């Protein structure tokens with residue numbers, strides 16, 4: 248499983264820090280609550296909003312009792328997406344507001360579908376947590392734009408992490 252953690256550094260700084268990022272200790276196993284031990288790193292790619300790509304070190308832990316592994320995903324990434332959170336937001340927003348494709352069309356529409364499928368969760372998140380002033384009696388597209396604007400008003404890693412903590416899945420999950 249993955250846990251989203253805000254390292255409070257840019258993707259590029261995280262990359263430069265390599266295995267020396269400020270990795271928190273994970274004290275207890277999410278399944279059996281026994282002790283978690285460091286379990287090395289794996290590498291995964293990020294593609295930024297400027298279409299640059301590089302490999303990041305992702306820290307892993309393993310439970311000494313039930314052997315479950317947990318990885319610590321920086322909050323500028325989403326589980327299972329190579330593109331950064333910012334790249335995805337930027338692409339969705341440019342398309343919805345300006346009809347501009349900053350990504351290949353097919354990919355953009357896959358992202359958009361995912362985001363729209365999760366819209367009810369995103370709306371309830373904002374209703375619960377942040378803003379009860381949003382009006383939801385408008386079209387799905389308008390809702391999507393309003394929500395992207397609300398999300399953009401927050402530091403986006405914070406949104407992603409809080410959403411994940413709240414629902415135990417990402418706002419772009421299947």
Ligand SMILES: [Zn+2]
Nearest residue numbers: 276279310313
């Ligand atoms: Zn365990």
